[in-house]
Amino acid sequence: MRSAWLLGAFVALVLLFLLGPLLIAIAVAFSSGERIGFPPPGLSLRWFADALGNEQFRDAAARSLWVALAATVISVVAGTGAAVALTQGQGRFAGRAWVQAFIMLPLAIPGIVLGLALLPTAIMLGLRPGFWATVLGHAVVGIPYSAYLVLAAFAQYDPALDRASASLGVGPWRSFLRVTLPLIRPGIVSAAICTFLLSFDNVALSLFLSRGDTLPLRLMQHIQFTATPAVAAASVMLVLLSLGAMLMLGRVLRGRGTIRIAG
Amino acid sequence: MVTPVLVEARGITKRFGPRTVLEDVDLDVHEGETVVIIGASGSGKTTFLRCLNRLETPETGQVRIADVTLGRRSDGRPADERELSQQRRLFGFVFQRFNLFPHLTAMQNVALGPRRVLGVRRAEAEARAVHELTRLGLAEHVGKRPGQLSGGQQQRVAIARALAMDPRVILFDEPTSALDPELVQEVLDAMRALAGEGMTMVVVTHEMRFARSVAHRAVFMADGRIVEQGVPNDLFGAPRDERLRRFLRHLEPHHDR
Ligand SMILES: Nc1ncnc2c1ncn2[C@@H]1O[C@H](COP(=O)(O)OP(=O)(O)O)[C@@H](O)[C@H]1O
Ligand SMILES: [Mg+2]
Numbered sequence: 001m002r003s004a005w006l007l008g009a010f011v012a013l014v015l016l017f018l019l020g021p022l023l024i025a026i027a028v029a030f031s032s033g034e035r036i037g038f039p040p041p042g043l044s045l046r047w048f049a050d051a052l053g054n055e056q057f058r059d060a061a062a063r064s065l066w067v068a069l070a071a072t073v074i075s076v077v078a079g080t081g082a083a084v085a086l087t088q089g090q091g092r093f094a095g096r097a098w099v100q101a102f103i104m105l106p107l108a109i110p111g112i113v114l115g116l117a118l119l120p121t122a123i124m125l126g127l128r129p130g131f132w133a134t135v136l137g138h139a140v141v142g143i144p145y146s147a148y149l150v151l152a153a154f155a156q157y158d159p160a161l162d163r164a165s166a167s168l169g170v171g172p173w174r175s176f177l178r179v180t181l182p183l184i185r186p187g188i189v190s191a192a193i194c195t196f197l198l199s200f201d202n203v204a205l206s207l208f209l210s211r212g213d214t215l216p217l218r219l220m221q222h223i224q225f226t227a228t229p230a231v232a233a234a235s236v237m238l239v240l241l242s243l244g245a246m247l248m249l250g251r252v253l254r255g256r257g258t259i260r261i262a263g
Numbered sequence: 264m265v266t267p268v269l270v271e272a273r274g275i276t277k278r279f280g281p282r283t284v285l286e287d288v289d290l291d292v293h294e295g296e297t298v299v300i301i302g303a304s305g306s307g308k309t310t311f312l313r314c315l316n317r318l319e320t321p322e323t324g325q326v327r328i329a330d331v332t333l334g335r336r337s338d339g340r341p342a343d344e345r346e347l348s349q350q351r352r353l354f355g356f357v358f359q360r361f362n363l364f365p366h367l368t369a370m371q372n373v374a375l376g377p378r379r380v381l382g383v384r385r386a387e388a389e390a391r392a393v394h395e396l397t398r399l400g401l402a403e404h405v406g407k408r409p410g411q412l413s414g415g416q417q418q419r420v421a422i423a424r425a426l427a428m429d430p431r432v433i434l435f436d437e438p439t440s441a442l443d444p445e446l447v448q449e450v451l452d453a454m455r456a457l458a459g460e461g462m463t464m465v466v467v468t469h470e471m472r473f474a475r476s477v478a479h480r481a482v483f484m485a486d487g488r489i490v491e492q493g494v495p496n497d498l499f500g501a502p503r504d505e506r507l508r509r510f511l512r513h514l515e516p517h518h519d520r
Contacts, residue, residue: 163356164362168375179364183366
């Protein structure tokens with residue numbers, strides 16, 4: 001009994017520690033005052049209207065959206081390809097474990113270091129900071145994430161099903177499309193959601209590779225120079241977006257609302 | 264049998280790395296014949312069946328079915344992957360562990376081949392699937408996924424899936440050995456009915472009563488070779504090879520059904 005009570009108190013403290021700052025940001029977002037401060041002098045929605053009406057925020061949100069979408073497509077396609085190469089068909093080659101570890105390497109490098117290394121690399125490849133440099137930079141991290149999640153899905157996949165397809169005269173490509181893909185779909189969908197979130201709120205890489213025009217960077221600049229509660233309002237909206245994506249991810253990983261492909 | 268030869272395997276040799284798993288195996292299967300293959304675990308039975316429909320590629324040897332040589336085009340040149348897929352479907356294959364597509368219903372499992380390989384329209388493919396499933400006593404289960412079916416039902420769906428491709432011969436790889444004992448009979452009954460309808464079948468099984476009562480011929484494999492073959496009652500009643508005698512002694516008390 002006593003230990004259960006202690007555990008409860010501990011969990012409450014951890015939650016407070018994790019969520020406390022978020023609660024303060026939310027409170028600030030609903031402030032009626034002119035400046036960021038706690039507690040807010042009164043409540044209003046004016047900073048939400050201000051954030052939504054802020055052209056810089058809107059442009060940055062659109063830019064971040066496109067960057068995240070492009071990075072997601074590239075990462076999921078390349079990550080799935082890597083997972084297929086590592087597990088299917090001739091995938092059981094010697095040195096496979098090394099190749100897999102190598103693909104995962106970018107995840108072990110701090111974002112700032114990676115950004116610092118990628119900027120000269122991009123320029124060497126004739127790519128100036130901007131949309132594509134940012135997209136490819138995010139993909140450098142998105143690909144290993146995607147490969148990891150799709151590999152996890154392949155771990156559940158029974159290669160005997162490929163033999164079943166073959167025995168029916170279904171060729172390898174068609175079998176991949178009709179049998180393999182639907183069965184690893186939860187992995188692909190979670191890869192897409194994770195990569196999207198990863199890119200959408202990335203600061204470390206965008207700092208080097210973009211022209212300072214992604215949403216997280218704009219919010220940072222705003223905090224440095226203007227610091228109205230509009231930043232908090234924008235953040236609250238971002239949190240809601242991420243939360244929505246996380247809920248979707250949870251559904252996918254529990255396997256609900258997936259696998260609905262007809263023969 | 265007096266019917267013509269339908270499947271002719273000649274000199275099949277298969278290696279996995281340094282190991283020779285099949286060595287110079289010949290087998291003829293006649294039209295409408297049921298051949299049972301027995302042999303200890305690891306003797307190469309599964310590999311041999313897979314060499315017949317080229318799920319495995321033998322190092323040497325040829326398989327002919329009707330007037331098709333597997334892996335070769337009619338002009339004698341090597342077949343590409345697509346042509347091989349087309350040839351492969353002359354054989355149906357029923358796996359030990361069913362290998363149904365878990366994301367598809369029974370009907371979709373059976374309709375997949377006709378739709379995607381034979382190019383049959385969806386409605387027609389589904390009608391064919393329902394027909395085959397009904398024939399195997401699964402009319403009430405057409406809309407269920409494999410996970411909702413018993414092992415015996417799953418294996419019957421797998422048989423229906425093979426039948427829907429209208430194969431010339433069906434290969435069964437220990438179709439009942441992954442089943443709970445009480446589910447074995449329904450699958451054997453389905454196979455018995457197929458044999459009765461004149462389907463050509465090659466069956467790896469240790470169900471001796473099935474072998475005695477259904478098979479026209481029994482083949483004993485050991486160490487990657489066919490060691491002895493004959494009419495089941497002769498082969499089981501008066502085995503000549505010492506390995507076969509030992510095998511039968513170990514088998515009969517546990518497996519006779
Ligand atoms: N893909 C494979 N790679 C390497 N060895 C294999 C493979 N498949 C089967 N073998 C080996 O070939 C031998 C025959 O196997 P198998 O045909 O499955 O025998 P059976 O079906 O009679 O039990 C076994 O020793 C097995 O270990
Ligand atoms: Mg076997």
